[in-house]
Amino acid sequence: MNLAMHRVGDAWLSVSATTRKPRKGEVDGQHYFFVSNDEFDAMVEQDRLLEWAQVHANRYGTPRETVEQHIAAGNQVILEIDVQGALQVREKMPSAKLVFIEPPSMDVLESRLRGRGTEAEDVIALRMKNAETELALKNEYDISFINDDLDECADALVAYIEQSAEEKDE
Ligand SMILES: Nc1ncnc2c1ncn2[C@@H]1O[C@H](COP(=O)(O)OP(=O)(O)OP(=O)(O)O)[C@@H](O)[C@H]1O
Numbered sequence: 001m002n003l004a005m006h007r008v009g010d011a012w013l014s015v016s017a018t019t020r021k022p023r024k025g026e027v028d029g030q031h032y033f034f035v036s037n038d039e040f041d042a043m044v045e046q047d048r049l050l051e052w053a054q055v056h057a058n059r060y061g062t063p064r065e066t067v068e069q070h071i072a073a074g075n076q077v078i079l080e081i082d083v084q085g086a087l088q089v090r091e092k093m094p095s096a097k098l099v100f101i102e103p104p105s106m107d108v109l110e111s112r113l114r115g116r117g118t119e120a121e122d123v124i125a126l127r128m129k130n131a132e133t134e135l136a137l138k139n140e141y142d143i144s145f146i147n148d149d150l151d152e153c154a155d156a157l158v159a160y161i162e163q164s165a166e167e168k169d170e
């Protein structure tokens with residue numbers, strides 16, 4: 001696996017490994033590293049994942065090596081991960097900032113998931129149930145933003161990342 005991260009402004013976004021099958025248009029190494037169950041098992045056994053979790057019936061994990069290299073170089077790293085993974089990262093890296101991105105309402109989330117047209121009904125139901133569980137853990141996070149207008153939410157996130165970087169440098 002050729003480990004990669006994407007540059008996002010001044011920060012770096014980690015590409016996760018997953019056992020989920022690619023959706024139409026998803027590219028291996030760009031959206032995720034799409035791996036088999038055996039390959040994921042090997043990454044766990046070799047301690048090559050900073051965190052990992054079973055999310056909506058598949059496994060997802062953050063490759064440790066590139067994240068640690070970027071942090072050692074003084075870069076900011078963004079992980080787009082579920083609540084189980086976020087709490088594992090906080091244990092291992094107490095200075096990590098946890099940002100919860102929440103939908104404007106459960107109805108909006110459901111209509112967005114349906115609108116994507118990539119999940120079967122049973123998977124949409126599972127994602128909705130898990131969203132309730134995740135929302136219940138929102139107070140564990142450092143801050144939360146409502147993802148109503150995408151650009152506004154992205155701007156709020158970028159401003160928080162920049163503010164966190166300034167506080168770290170002080
Ligand atoms: N602000 C927004 N406005 C309109 N559509 C959005 C917005 N944010 C996300 N979407 C769309 O909603 C759908 C679900 O996105 P989301 O990232 O929440 O899904 P997910 O990755 O399945 O969920 P999760 O990360 O919580 O498991 C996608 O099709 C996405 O493009």
Ligand SMILES: Nc1nc2c(ncn2[C@@H]2O[C@H](COP(=O)(O)O)[C@@H](O)[C@H]2O)c(=O)[nH]1
Nearest residue numbers: 016017052053055060061062080081082085
């Ligand atoms: N714990 C982790 N969760 C991750 C990781 N990469 C993604 N995710 C989360 O999985 C769900 C579903 O993603 P999808 O692409 O199938 O819609 C979502 O909540 C992601 O945040 C990871 O490396 N670790």
